[in-house]
Amino acid sequence: MLHRNGQTQDAAVTSRIEANSPSMPLRLAAPGLGIALVDEALTHPLPEADQLRPVLEDWLLSPIPISAVTASRIQPLKTRRLIDHLALAFRRFDQSPLPLAAPPA
Secondary structure (H helix, E strand, O other): OEEEOOOOEEOOOOOOOOOOOHHHHHHHHOOOOEEOOOOOHOOOOOOOHHHHEEEOOOOOOOOOOOOOOOOOOOHHHHHHHHHHHHHHHHHHHHHHOOOEEEEOO
């Protein structure tokens, strides 16, 4: 779902490629192989970022759930602190847009 100024638009997306690396969609979009949903924080260190332009800038994506999975219910203090830190950091992004990027036309 995309959201803008109180509007909601359903966006059916199909993809032939899935990636578990956050930089891979960016690397595929840069040479013109499609568009990618990327976090701007990840684009800055990559040279491919200069080859992209934002699309649908005024639209926001619906939030998606994120889970932290640990091997045991008993967690070391450092693990618990990391999970708490990540939870706080992700709460800050609740209102941030997730931009789509594509190569310049």
